[in-house]
Amino acid sequence: MIYFDNSATTKPYPEVIESFVKVSSEFFGNPSSLHGIGAQAEKLLTKARNQIAELLDIRGSEVYFTSGGTEGNNLAIKGAAFANSGKGKHIITTEIEHASVFDACDYLKNNGFDITYLPVNRNGKIQLADLVRAIRKETILVSAMHVNNETGAIQPITEIGKLLSAYPNILFHVDHVQGVGKVPLDIKKSGIDLCTISGHKFHGLKGNGVLFIKDGTNISPLFSGGSQESKKRSGTENVAGAVALAKALRITMENQKTGLEKLKAIRQMLWEGLEAFEGIEINSPVEGAPHILNFSIPGLKSEVFVHALEEDGIFVSTTSACSSKKKSPSRTVMAMFGNLERAESIIRISLSYQNELQEAKRVVKMVRNTVNNLQKVMR
Amino acid sequence: MEFDHIIIRYGEISTKKRNRKGFVDKLKANIRRVLEEFENAKLSASRDRMYILLNGEDHKEILNLLKGVFGIQSLSPALKIDRDIEELKNAVLFYFNQLSRQVATFKITAKRADKDFPYNTDELNHILGGHLLKNTEGITVDVKNPDFNLRVEVRKEAVYLTGEVIQGAGGLPLGSSGKAMLMLSGGIDSPVAGFLSMKRGLEIECIHFYSPPFTSERSRQKAVDLAGKLAEVSGKIKLHIVPFTDIQLLIQKQIPENYTMTTTRRMMLKVADKIMEKQQGMAIITGESLGQVASQTLNSMYAINEVTNTPVLRPLIAMDKLDIIELARGYDTLEISNRPYEDCCTVFTPATPKTKPRRDKVSFYESFVDFDELVNEAVNKVETITINHKQQKDLGASDEMEDLF
Numbered sequence: 001m002i003y004f005d006n007s008a009t010t011k012p013y014p015e016v017i018e019s020f021v022k023v024s025s026e027f028f029g030n031p032s033s034l035h036g037i038g039a040q041a042e043k044l045l046t047k048a049r050n051q052i053a054e055l056l057d058i059r060g061s062e063v064y065f066t067s068g069g070t071e072g073n074n075l076a077i078k079g080a081a082f083a084n085s086g087k088g089k090h091i092i093t094t095e096i097e098h099a100s101v102f103d104a105c106d107y108l109k110n111n112g113f114d115i116t117y118l119p120v121n122r123n124g125k126i127q128l129a130d131l132v133r134a135i136r137k138e139t140i141l142v143s144a145m146h147v148n149n150e151t152g153a154i155q156p157i158t159e160i161g162k163l164l165s166a167y168p169n170i171l172f173h174v175d176h177v178q179g180v181g182k183v184p185l186d187i188k189k190s191g192i193d194l195c196t197i198s199g200h201k202f203h204g205l206k207g208n209g210v211l212f213i214k215d216g217t218n219i220s221p222l223f224s225g226g227s228q229e230s231k232k233r234s235g236t237e238n239v240a241g242a243v244a245l246a247k248a249l250r251i252t253m254e255n256q257k258t259g260l261e262k263l264k265a266i267r268q269m270l271w272e273g274l275e276a277f278e279g280i281e282i283n284s285p286v287e288g289a290p291h292i293l294n295f296s297i298p299g300l301k302s303e304v305f306v307h308a309l310e311e312d313g314i315f316v317s318t319t320s321a322c323s324s325k326k327k328s329p330s331r332t333v334m335a336m337f338g339n340l341e342r343a344e345s346i347i348r349i350s351l352s353y354q355n356e357l358q359e360a361k362r363v364v365k366m367v368r369n370t371v372n373n374l375q376k377v378m379r
Numbered sequence: 380m381e382f383d384h385i386i387i388r389y390g391e392i393s394t395k396k397r398n399r400k401g402f403v404d405k406l407k408a409n410i411r412r413v414l415e416e417f418e419n420a421k422l423s424a425s426r427d428r429m430y431i432l433l434n435g436e437d438h439k440e441i442l443n444l445l446k447g448v449f450g451i452q453s454l455s456p457a458l459k460i461d462r463d464i465e466e467l468k469n470a471v472l473f474y475f476n477q478l479s480r481q482v483a484t485f486k487i488t489a490k491r492a493d494k495d496f497p498y499n500t501d502e503l504n505h506i507l508g509g510h511l512l513k514n515t516e517g518i519t520v521d522v523k524n525p526d527f528n529l530r531v532e533v534r535k536e537a538v539y540l541t542g543e544v545i546q547g548a549g550g551l552p553l554g555s556s557g558k559a560m561l562m563l564s565g566g567i568d569s570p571v572a573g574f575l576s577m578k579r580g581l582e583i584e585c586i587h588f589y590s591p592p593f594t595s596e597r598s599r600q601k602a603v604d605l606a607g608k609l610a611e612v613s614g615k616i617k618l619h620i621v622p623f624t625d626i627q628l629l630i631q632k633q634i635p636e637n638y639t640m641t642t643t644r645r646m647m648l649k650v651a652d653k654i655m656e657k658q659q660g661m662a663i664i665t666g667e668s669l670g671q672v673a674s675q676t677l678n679s680m681y682a683i684n685e686v687t688n689t690p691v692l693r694p695l696i697a698m699d700k701l702d703i704i705e706l707a708r709g710y711d712t713l714e715i716s717n718r719p720y721e722d723c724c725t726v727f728t729p730a731t732p733k734t735k736p737r738r739d740k741v742s743f744y745e746s747f748v749d750f751d752e753l754v755n756e757a758v759n760k761v762e763t764i765t766i767n768h769k770q771q772k773d774l775g776a777s778d779e780m781e782d783l784f
């Protein structure tokens with residue numbers, strides 16, 4: 001089996017599952033309980049928080065545990081909007097955000113906020129000049145993803161942050177779900193106020209995420225309740241999940257040190273093997289993230305293609321996992337190229353440090369075979 | 380381009396004539412400890428400066444760590460360049476671009492120890508200054524009072540570039556002033572008192588009073604975590620945890636309520652005094668600030684201090700609470716201190732403690748009770764743990780917990 005769908009989700013590390021099981025069975029206490037079992041659970045939660053803070057080069061008090069990327073993005077965007085609507089009701093985001101950002105903004109639009117969606121160029125990047133033009137007196141939030149989940153396009157987060165530092169009323173949120181562990185981001189130096197990550201994208205478990213909230217940032221909670229996570233995210237803490245996430249992040253960051261070159265080599269091999277083949281158009285920018293390669297086979301139904309590859313034990317996806325069942329064209333590819341046929345026929349290959357070079361070799365061969373076969377059948 | 384060495388200047392020690400060698404040796408040892416993880420870095424000393432030869436180690440990381448070492452006045456990173464004018468020009472620009480703060484004006488001070496070099500100092504100042512002006516924006520030359528004075532030193536073997544002066548932590552080298560015991564509650568003040576004492580060269584050990592079941596494991600953990608913060612300065616630190624329940628119960632039973640707090644403080648001081656003697660310290664440090672609470676009025680201190688003639692150092696005595704909080708934030712202890720658990724001082728605080736207790740009265744009340752035996756017992760049952768900065772992140776976690784991460 002060749003699993004090339006790591007941007008949809010990754011396979012949890014066995015060590016991560018081990019920790020999750022052990023914490024769940026042996027340290028099951030509620031961190032808020034006064035007794036020793038509670039204190040032990042609290043200790044684990046604190047340790048997890050500190051380890052994550054150290055790995056991301058932020059403070060422990062800035063780590064807020066959530067249920068994943070979707071919640072993190074919703075909490076950041078709606079929370080910032082509701083807490084700061086007194087200062088203004090204008091929000092800037094991009095045309096290529098993940099649904100959990102895009103639709104959160106849409107929700108705010110229906111609730112009295114004004115949203116500007118920045119376009120991207122053929123490399124999937126926004127233009128800083130567009131951003132400057134979009135900023136108004138009543139702008140309170142800019143939300144931009146670091147690595148795009150469909151194409152791997154990387155936004156100039158540090159430059160955006162520098163630019164925004166001149167506007168003290170504007171909070172800066174970054175969806176870093178696809179970037180963490182693959183494309184380095186210095187949260188502090190980039191002037192970021194809010195930053196989302198999700199455990200299952202780096203071999204942690206589904207249902208665990210972290211939202212970085214810079215100390216002193218004003219956001220409203222989405223949940224009312226027992227005041228956990230400094231009142232910003234009520235609900236009994238998922239201690240086992242927090243520990244699992246801390247471990248997954250540590251292992252991933254270690255792999256990043258040694259594995260990044262391999263990842264780039266695999267992508268390079270795929271790129272060269274596919275680019276040369278007639279009938280394939282590559283959508284990812286050359287300077288994109290090292291783990292995502294997106295291409296179109298205009299004229300072929302991508303769903304059919306995915307299933308055909310699956311018969312050979314190769315797992316890839318059409319568009320982002322959440323929209324693949326809706327059969328809609330890729331919003332990102334549409335925004336980059338404005339070509340419907342291209343946006344309707346996309347295939348995404350996404351890698352992790354567990355993939356190997358010879359897998360890429362095989363995939364290139366099988367993709368070519370499959371395209372040839374399908375083109376015969378469909379014509 | 381790589382940095383070659385870091386210059387370390389020590390201000391106040393240079394003026395302390397007699398103890399100079401002791402001071403410098405302590406400072407050297409403290410710097411060596413910081414450098415431990417940088418295998419290639421070498422420390423050497425001359426009369427009033429030290430040098431760290433980097434041998435490829437990251438100068439930024441080392442500078443950052445050195446900024447926390449007490450006894451250092453200032454630091455400057457230096458470049459070593461081949462004797463080639465083009466390389467020198469590049470190096471000047473490189474040095475300028477990596478400055479940690481913005482500057483508006485500069486000057487160049489060239490020195491030529493080796494007269495064979497084809498350019499004299501005026502020519503060097505001119506060429507290098509011109510190169511900087513051409514390749515940067517918004518800076519001008521000011522030879523009288525520049526923000527940044529770039530020093531260029533031409534020697535036989537190479538040319539050295541330096542000039543950025545980074546402020547050090549100041550104070551005296553840790554351990555150069557002797558040893559004292561810090562009474563560490565879980566509050567905001569005592570850790571700050573600890574940092575300020577270390578800044579003046581004191582080596583410290585911490586004493587924490589623990590009264591289970593009236594205070595929880597978590598409040599003890601607070602003290603451990605705070606001591607861990609102090610250990611970041613000293614590498615490691617001792618924490619003496621005193622079982623204090625029996626003494627507190629006896630006080631509650633035998634002493635009139637409005638004097639229980641005064642007696643409690645006196646007993647703590649007695650215990651601390653005995654631990655200090657064992658550990659061969661010479662002072663006790665507290666986080667008291669005049670008038671902050673009932674036990675910190677002058678009357679209270681007068682009544683409490685009676686039990687010892689050991690110097691009781693109170694670095695915060697004249698500080699306002701808000702200033703102390705600011706310091707605690709800077710030392711990164713505020714968050715730990717603000718955790719909401721009871722400590723032994725809060726649980727037994729009487730409703731109306733005396734703000735003006737009298738020495739004669741408190742002695743009179745205590746004269747009917749035999750505290751000595753319990754005091755000795757408490758001292759004998761002290762649990763001493765050594766907190767190592769390197770392991771400190773894993774504080775209190777068992778090995779079994781360790782594997783989970």
Ligand SMILES: Cc1ncc(COP(=O)(O)O)c(C=O)c1O
Pocket residue numbers: 007008067068069070071073098100145147148149175177178198199200207209321322
């Ligand atoms: C860029 C991006 N943001 C957010 C999410 C949502 O994360 P989660 O699945 O943890 O809710 C995903 C993954 O689907 C993503 O790729």
